[in-house]
Amino acid sequence: MNRARCVVAAIALLFAYLQALPALGQTLTGTVSSAAERAMEGVLVSAQKVGSPITVTVVSDAQGRFQFPDGRLSSGNYALRIRATGYDLAGPKTVELGATPIDVVVKLAKTADLAAQLTNTEWLMSMPGTAEQKRPLMECMSCHTLQRIVHSTFNAEQFVPVLERMAGYANNTIQARVQMRVAPVKINTAIVAKLAAYLATINLSSGPVWNYQLKTLPRPKGRATHVVITEFDLPRQTIAPHDVRTDRNGNVWYSDFVENFLGELDPKTGTLKEYPIPVLKPGFPTGSLDLEPDAAGNLWLAMMFQAGLARFDMENKTFQVFPLDGAANDAAMQQSMVMPRSDDVDGKVWTNDVARHAIMRLDLKTGEYRRIDPFEFLPHGREHAPYGMAADARNNLYFMDFGDENIGRVDAETGATTIFPTPTPNSRPRRTMLDAQGRLWFAEFAADKLAMFDTKAETFKEWNVPTPYTYPYDVFCDRHGELWSAGMASDRVLRFDPQSGRSVEYLLPRPANIRRVFVDNSTDPVKFWAGNNHGAEILRLEPLD
Amino acid sequence: MWRRPILLVALTLAGLTASRAGGQMTFGDDTNTSANDGPPFFGFVRDADGAAVGDARVTATVKSGGAVVTTSNSIGVYKVAGFAKSINPDDIAISCAKDGYKQANVMRRPNGSGDMKDPIEVDCVLQKE
Numbered sequence: 001m002n003r004a005r006c007v008v009a010a011i012a013l014l015f016a017y018l019q020a021l022p023a024l025g026q027t028l029t030g031t032v033s034s035a036a037e038r039a040m041e042g043v044l045v046s047a048q049k050v051g052s053p054i055t056v057t058v059v060s061d062a063q064g065r066f067q068f069p070d071g072r073l074s075s076g077n078y079a080l081r082i083r084a085t086g087y088d089l090a091g092p093k094t095v096e097l098g099a100t101p102i103d104v105v106v107k108l109a110k111t112a113d114l115a116a117q118l119t120n121t122e123w124l125m126s127m128p129g130t131a132e133q134k135r136p137l138m139e140c141m142s143c144h145t146l147q148r149i150v151h152s153t154f155n156a157e158q159f160v161p162v163l164e165r166m167a168g169y170a171n172n173t174i175q176a177r178v179q180m181r182v183a184p185v186k187i188n189t190a191i192v193a194k195l196a197a198y199l200a201t202i203n204l205s206s207g208p209v210w211n212y213q214l215k216t217l218p219r220p221k222g223r224a225t226h227v228v229i230t231e232f233d234l235p236r237q238t239i240a241p242h243d244v245r246t247d248r249n250g251n252v253w254y255s256d257f258v259e260n261f262l263g264e265l266d267p268k269t270g271t272l273k274e275y276p277i278p279v280l281k282p283g284f285p286t287g288s289l290d291l292e293p294d295a296a297g298n299l300w301l302a303m304m305f306q307a308g309l310a311r312f313d314m315e316n317k318t319f320q321v322f323p324l325d326g327a328a329n330d331a332a333m334q335q336s337m338v339m340p341r342s343d344d345v346d347g348k349v350w351t352n353d354v355a356r357h358a359i360m361r362l363d364l365k366t367g368e369y370r371r372i373d374p375f376e377f378l379p380h381g382r383e384h385a386p387y388g389m390a391a392d393a394r395n396n397l398y399f400m401d402f403g404d405e406n407i408g409r410v411d412a413e414t415g416a417t418t419i420f421p422t423p424t425p426n427s428r429p430r431r432t433m434l435d436a437q438g439r440l441w442f443a444e445f446a447a448d449k450l451a452m453f454d455t456k457a458e459t460f461k462e463w464n465v466p467t468p469y470t471y472p473y474d475v476f477c478d479r480h481g482e483l484w485s486a487g488m489a490s491d492r493v494l495r496f497d498p499q500s501g502r503s504v505e506y507l508l509p510r511p512a513n514i515r516r517v518f519v520d521n522s523t524d525p526v527k528f529w530a531g532n533n534h535g536a537e538i539l540r541l542e543p544l545d
Numbered sequence: 546m547w548r549r550p551i552l553l554v555a556l557t558l559a560g561l562t563a564s565r566a567g568g569q570m571t572f573g574d575d576t577n578t579s580a581n582d583g584p585p586f587f588g589f590v591r592d593a594d595g596a597a598v599g600d601a602r603v604t605a606t607v608k609s610g611g612a613v614v615t616t617s618n619s620i621g622v623y624k625v626a627g628f629a630k631s632i633n634p635d636d637i638a639i640s641c642a643k644d645g646y647k648q649a650n651v652m653r654r655p656n657g658s659g660d661m662k663d664p665i666e667v668d669c670v671l672q673k674e
Binding site for chain 2: 376377378379380381414416417418419420421423458459460
């Protein structure tokens, strides 16, 4: 009798559970079409519940069909948006999800303003000019898109004071918050005049439309449509997530390039916690850049113009800061990088001095910094800039010479530097990671290449990215040996298999300015994470294969 | 005979190509090259039979500390862009290495013109182990 009651109760519970499932996760499917193309492949369809900071995006397949994965959407009113260059969303613009699955017919119409939809990469593809003329524009993207330039009406003469004004902006400036450098800036007037003259040929200074054809990249196809992208809106436009990484609980941590906070996002709810970083230099630009864990798993931040390093205790949730003292801490002092991964070896943490193009080493016992000029013996006519950093198991440092074309190694014991020029000249290697096999993966920002330096064999390999003018900022090698990369130009995430040469580029739902990239290897398939530095959002990309 | 002029042109072009610093907007290449440069180094890596050895690791070591490591190309040529003017070129030691080989000889060619800015040719011979 009791057994029979238990069986009935179990069946009742199961029934109740099944009944409850639709309330937990709604099914939204549909088709995308337009009068011009009928069923459309490669259209990004995004759904954001009213009042929620989370937007989920899927991509239509070859039949124009799309489907949001089960469990990603709950009951409620959703705003829909699309991304398909050349088109706008005609409708529907909202959808109400209830207890039953919904299949929507999404209609697109040709856009009246194609220029507004172009990525930086597409503008660079479109505009006339030599590679040398276009090269300086890669700097502009640090603070704004190229839309600002091409839509301007300045002539060459009018551009000069604009460029001179912007030279005074700190590099941790975004459109939502301009931050001024305190140290005076030396301006090369000849270079400014040359750039101004070129910019006046690609903007609207000579007429209401551009005198060149606007070129666009094709929409995603095939494998590039097999993806789910989730955007987590941050509550203020002045939050500029720069470096992003997940912890063992699945929470997402990011450095804020503009505001003086360390951020922690719960991706299950979109809830954000912000931990204020002590202000060391009031009146100087705020914000931090590099975010790296030390050997114990605590997070370190390079404090940029606040001059110093900060260690965040992951248990106590408190900061310990290591300020710079003495005459070196002048108005130009800036730390963009920190490398504490092997601090348990010798109690030392690597960082850089951007203004003096030097490397510094923090002694955790004394709090003192030792300066190393890694380029002392090289020709003094070239500009160098130690940037992305990695440390091996002996705490030897590998760094990217972002100003030039070198990988450098600094011996942990002697401080001696060895320079390895990249095979491609003027490659400007930017950010890097060292894998368990001693392979240093890095992005050659100015060369449009991904690269690997084998620290054991001391040899390089380089691969062109599939789309010119991508300017990859960073690269991450996942546990399968696939590379993930992104940057500030193309609004795309590149997945590249260096063994087969096969690549796929995932288009992102919105204009994206991506810096450090991170891959969560604990899931299958892996998950890609990054911050949208100019878009106040955290991005998660889940490939479906 | 022809190889030296070609190399000189290549080295000159490499020297003219400039770069910029990180951390500050300079709106392009803002580099004053050559004024403070010592001479570049170049040369050939060959085996004992005189055949070119590509993918050999060539190290230019500075006596006072520091080194530059590069690789020979498919015809055995390597180049090192140079060092600070304050470094005496005689204090630069060139060595070469490749798996399966050992270094047999390093030959520094005399500078015919006597101009201290002229590239310095140092050839390297590897012998199969």
